[in-house]
Amino acid sequence: MKHYKPKEFAEMLHVSVKTLQRWDNEGVLKAYRNPKVRKLKKKLKREQRSLSRKYENLKKRGEKPATKRGANIDKNIFRVQKLHARLANIRLEYVKFVANEVVRTKPRYVVIENLNVKGMMKNRHLARSIAEQCFYTFQTWLIHKCKKYGMEVRQVSRFYPSSKMCSRCGHMKKDLQLSDRIYVCDGCGHTMDRDLHAATSLLRATDYIVLT
Numbered sequence: 051m052k053h054y055k056p057k058e059f060a061e062m063l064h065v066s067v068k069t070l071q072r073w074d075n076e077g078v079l080k081a082y083r084n085p086k087v088r089k090l091k092k093k094l095k096r097e098q099r100s101l102s103r104k105y106e107n108l109k110k111r112g113e114k115p116a117t118k119r120g121a122n123i124d125k126n127i128f129r130v131q132k133l134h135a136r137l138a139n140i141r142l143e144y145v146k147f148v149a150n151e152v153v154r155t156k157p158r159y160v161v162i163e164n165l166n167v168k169g170m171m172k173n174r175h176l177a178r179s180i181a182e183q184c185f186y187t188f189q190t191w192l193i194h195k196c197k198k199y200g201m202e203v204r205q206v207s208r209f210y211p212s213s214k215m216c217s218r219c220g221h222m223k224k225d226l227q228l229s230d231r232i233y234v235c236d237g238c239g240h241t242m243d244r245d246l247h248a249a250t251s252l253l254r255a256t257d258y259i260v261l262t
């Protein structure tokens with residue numbers, strides 16, 4: 051069985067490797083390593099290649115794919131669709147699992163950022179990991195669950211500088227890069243894992259709307 055490398059996996063979850071290791075130590079990671087995904091993706095690639103080859107051959111013979119499609123092409127299309135559906139199901143299960151884990155810890159409130167998912171899709175460094183997380187689905191599921199159990203969900207504006215503003219002294223770090231995985235404050239020297247730091251500042255935000 052093939053497992054993800056920590057780096058790949060962290061990328062998929064859009065957290066730092068350090069955060070991942072911390073989760074691992076705390077026993078939070080359970081269903082996270084899904085070796086099926088990699089296999090399915092490989093299979094999907096193979097099927098897609100074979101399908102496009104079939105189309106190419108049709109074109110070479112000068113036939114129109116829309117009208118002269120053989121049974122083999124139809125079967126191939128079906129296989130591709132099935133693989134897409136299975137991958138989507140695995141992702142959905144995963145998203146639900148993470149949201150459920152959050153709710154299970156019975157927090158007093160949950161703070162989420164009003165993320166500009168569409169804007170992030172344009173940033174190609176973020177696109178894949180965001181898409182794979184199905185962030186939007188996650189948010190929806192989380193709100194649904196919190197409503198059910200009477201937990202407050204706070205939404206903070208995406209312009210709130212959760213990553214840049216020091217959660218200890220309020221100093222603004224202007225030159226923070228996406229590649230800086232560790233946050234070091236220039237004002238007070240406060241050092242923390244980037245994602246953990248952003249989460250801490252979000253927790254303390256006073257300007258929010260309640261979604262539940």
Ligand SMILES: [Zn+2]
Pocket residue numbers: 216217218219220221235236237238239240
């Ligand atoms: Zn500071």
